[in-house]
Amino acid sequence: MDKKIVVMLLCVISFISFSELALAHGEKAQQAGLRMRTMNWWDLEIYPKKVAINEVVTVKGKFSPSIWWPRHMSNPEDGMAYLNVGVPGPVFVRIDSRVNGVPMIRSAQFKKGETYDFEMKLKARTPGRYHVHPVISVEGTGPIIGPAYWVEVTGDPATFENKITTLTGEVIDLETHGMPQIIGWHAFWVVIGLLWMGYWLRNYPVLMPRYKEVVRLGSKANDMITFKDMAVGIVFFGGVLMAIAGSYFWTQTQYPITTPLQTGEVEVLPLPSQGDTISLKLHKARYRIPGRSFKIEMDVTNNGDSPIRLGEFMTANVRFINKEVLGKIERQDDLDLIALEGLQVEGGPVQPGETRRITLWAEDALWETMRLTSLVYDPDSRFAAMLFFFDDEGKRYHLEVGGQMMPTFS
Amino acid sequence: MSVEYIPKELPEEEHDVNEDRFVASAVKNRTEQLTAYKNIDLATIPLLFLLFGGISVFLFALTVGDWDFWMDWRDRRWWPLVTPFSLILLPAVLGVFMWNKFRLPLGATFAMMSFLAASWVSRYTNFHGFAGFPLNFVSPSTWVGLGILLDCTILVSRSWFITGFVGAFLFGLLTYTINWPIFAPFRIPVDYNDTMVTVADLMGYMYIRTAIPEYVRIIEESTLRTFGEAVTPLTAVFAGFVTILNYYLWVWVGHKVMKSRWMDKLI
Numbered sequence: 001m002d003k004k005i006v007v008m009l010l011c012v013i014s015f016i017s018f019s020e021l022a023l024a025h026g027e028k029a030q031q032a033g034l035r036m037r038t039m040n041w042w043d044l045e046i047y048p049k050k051v052a053i054n055e056v057v058t059v060k061g062k063f064s065p066s067i068w069w070p071r072h073m074s075n076p077e078d079g080m081a082y083l084n085v086g087v088p089g090p091v092f093v094r095i096d097s098r099v100n101g102v103p104m105i106r107s108a109q110f111k112k113g114e115t116y117d118f119e120m121k122l123k124a125r126t127p128g129r130y131h132v133h134p135v136i137s138v139e140g141t142g143p144i145i146g147p148a149y150w151v152e153v154t155g156d157p158a159t160f161e162n163k164i165t166t167l168t169g170e171v172i173d174l175e176t177h178g179m180p181q182i183i184g185w186h187a188f189w190v191v192i193g194l195l196w197m198g199y200w201l202r203n204y205p206v207l208m209p210r211y212k213e214v215v216r217l218g219s220k221a222n223d224m225i226t227f228k229d230m231a232v233g234i235v236f237f238g239g240v241l242m243a244i245a246g247s248y249f250w251t252q253t254q255y256p257i258t259t260p261l262q263t264g265e266v267e268v269l270p271l272p273s274q275g276d277t278i279s280l281k282l283h284k285a286r287y288r289i290p291g292r293s294f295k296i297e298m299d300v301t302n303n304g305d306s307p308i309r310l311g312e313f314m315t316a317n318v319r320f321i322n323k324e325v326l327g328k329i330e331r332q333d334d335l336d337l338i339a340l341e342g343l344q345v346e347g348g349p350v351q352p353g354e355t356r357r358i359t360l361w362a363e364d365a366l367w368e369t370m371r372l373t374s375l376v377y378d379p380d381s382r383f384a385a386m387l388f389f390f391d392d393e394g395k396r397y398h399l400e401v402g403g404q405m406m407p408t409f410s
Numbered sequence: 411m412s413v414e415y416i417p418k419e420l421p422e423e424e425h426d427v428n429e430d431r432f433v434a435s436a437v438k439n440r441t442e443q444l445t446a447y448k449n450i451d452l453a454t455i456p457l458l459f460l461l462f463g464g465i466s467v468f469l470f471a472l473t474v475g476d477w478d479f480w481m482d483w484r485d486r487r488w489w490p491l492v493t494p495f496s497l498i499l500l501p502a503v504l505g506v507f508m509w510n511k512f513r514l515p516l517g518a519t520f521a522m523m524s525f526l527a528a529s530w531v532s533r534y535t536n537f538h539g540f541a542g543f544p545l546n547f548v549s550p551s552t553w554v555g556l557g558i559l560l561d562c563t564i565l566v567s568r569s570w571f572i573t574g575f576v577g578a579f580l581f582g583l584l585t586y587t588i589n590w591p592i593f594a595p596f597r598i599p600v601d602y603n604d605t606m607v608t609v610a611d612l613m614g615y616m617y618i619r620t621a622i623p624e625y626v627r628i629i630e631e632s633t634l635r636t637f638g639e640a641v642t643p644l645t646a647v648f649a650g651f652v653t654i655l656n657y658y659l660w661v662w663v664g665h666k667v668m669k670s671r672w673m674d675k676l677i
Contacts (some may be wrong), residue, residue, distance in 0.1 A: 244587055260641075
């Protein structure tokens with residue numbers, strides 16, 4: 001018996017010791033195909049990465065709703081979408097958020113295949129270390145989480161304040177605004193409630209004596225109600241009505257200017273198109289499961305006036321870098337989803353006016369750790385990814401590729 | 411008052427009844443009877459308070475949920491309609507129980523007080539303490555006064571029909587009015603980044619709720635605009651009518667439960 005307990009304890013301790021901490025926001029939780037074909041995020045910047053309470057963190061970057069957005073899911077072009085931030089609750093307060101310069105207090109619609117700049121300002125409120133994600137919530141679909149970086153907040157949370165000025169000219173702290181009214185009116189009604197309950201429960205014991213009397217009197221049980229009870233009831237009835245009316249009119253004098261809750265949507269125009277400098281046609285897409293290798297063959301046409309080379313393949317927030325084009329890139333933190341040498345390209349630069357067959361291999365353990373290998377279990381076996389081409393002057397062109405994917409199992 | 415209802419037939423002095431019969435009552439005299447009754451009160455009333463507080467908060471979370479959790483959801487169109495319609499259930503059932511079994515017009519007030527206490531515990535510990543939202547943004551609404559109106563109506567009228575018609579109607583009608591002193595500070599307009607919002611809207615924007623994007627809020631949606639700007643009174647009257655119907659339904663359920671054999675055995 002004792003041995004069993006020791007073994008069980010060891011199992012529990014081992015389980016706790018070797019389990020990974022759940023610190024993030026379900027980046028890997030959704031279907032692989034869904035993550036690859038909904039929102040493309042890139043150029044994420046989050047700075048500074050260490051702030052004190054009341055200091056501001058900026059989160060900025062770009063996103064583009066996929067043109068291969070699954071048809072069975074609501075998309076941000078036909079329904080509502082909202083720029084959000086993925087952190088564990090109000091550890092920051094959002095003091096500003098914009099898409100292409102438009103304030104995003106309200107919801108908007110975003111067109112598939114178009115590009116949008118976003119920027120959010122977050123004021124640190126609670127000490128801790130947080131994985132900060134941009135998020136686009138899509139009506140009918142849910143939150144689509146972008147990439148993230150860690151931000152550390154230090155300081156005393158008691159020093160946090162969140163003051164604003166109302167249109168009536170009043171300066172208020174949102175942390176405490178309205179609390180005296182809330183406490184005061186709740187206390188008032190609790191006192192009235194206690195008085196009412198106290199009247200009926202004052203002669204204790206109450207329940208059993210009254211129950212027996214109700215049984216004894218039967219159909220005449222109403223005789224238990226005395227004239228005094230009736231009078232008290234009428235006084236309370238009238239008093240409560242007067243208190244409700246009085247509190248309402250008193251409040252009207254205290255807050256003569258109020259408006260209904262505000263809702264609605266805003267219009268956001270996409271960034272200007274980069275034109276048709278590059279076009280491509282997918283030839284084949286193969287995913288070799290044992291090698292965690294994604295191979296794409298495509299015909300790329302360069303309509304520009306400078307040779308272009310493929311520098312980056314990005315899907316489901318995982319970046320595969322072609323080191324020959326982009327050189328050495330540093331990871332920003334331990335959860336930066338970047339395969340530094342994960343992209344091999346065959347086919348060379350595409351010359352101006354040329355159409356060339358290019359083959360790419362995106363290979364890294366991130367396919368496995370980010371649960372993207374489960375792409376083969378998706379119902380439609382389709383993929384999408386963002387490709388980043390660079391010309392000789394370093395100018396970048398982004399283009400989305402997508403279509404049917406065929407798995408190979410050996 | 412209640413002490414008067416204790417039966418007089420029990421002897422004042424202790425008497426060994428076991429000498430007379432094999433099966434004897436545990437209560438041997440009037441003093442012990444009184445003590446037993448007091449203990450029943452002491453056990454039952456707090457237990458009922460906790461039980462109904464827990465049930466009502468759970469019911470409210472399932473049926474009303476976000477509409478009452480957040481200050482920026484309590485609009486003038488849906489919140490005053492949905493909340494009394496859902497919340498009238500427990501005052502109705504508990505009201506029937508308290509009145510039919512004890513002739514106590516306390517069911518609604520008791521239900522609302524227990525709901526309020528449980529709500530404060532939930533909002534303070536879960537929403538404020540655990541999730542970190544400012545307490546002013548997630549504090550509960552008040553319903554105690556409306557419960558008293560229901561109880562007073564059954565006391566004075568002694569009729570469930572009239573109680574439904576008057577008390578339940580007032581319960582729905584005055585939901586928004588009784589809470590206006592709490593809501594008004596959060597309806598002051600603010601110009602924020604060239605967008606006009608109320609203080610409540612701004613708090614909803616600033617204090618991040620990852621799973622509650624702005625478009626999820628079901629506020630101000632409906633076509634009840636026939637009387638121009640009189641949205642609130644129109645909704646209030648409509649809420650009063652639907653609350654009457656739901657009240658009658660649950661009073662009927664309450665009567666059915668009171669007639670069940672297990673309820674008689676319980677008491």
